[in-house]
Amino acid sequence: MNINKESISSFLKQCERVLRVSKKPDMDEYKTVAKVTGLGIIIIGVIGFIVSILSQVIFYS
Template identity: 60%
Template sequence: MNLNKESITQALKQYRRVLYISKRPERDEYINVAKITGIGIIIIGVIGFVITLVAQLISQT
């Protein structure tokens, strides 16, 4: 990794640009992202539960 003054300056300029053009999400957008994330977590949990249940049923026989 090449760490010189020019590369650090260039990276800081890029970080600054990203922060400048980014915006805070609106309430509707935030709620939608939270819902989608929650649904995804629930689906992954259900899949994990089913896999564990099947594995326990197979190991009992």
């Protein structure tokens, strides 16, 4: 991997551009993201629980 002054400068310019474009989410956006994330965690947990129950029923009966 070749690291030189130009690649570091390019990386820093990209970081600066990302920081200029990004913004702090407002409360409604934050609540929406929190709800979607929580729902995703619950769905994955339910799927894992169902798979666990099915595997116990199939392999131990």
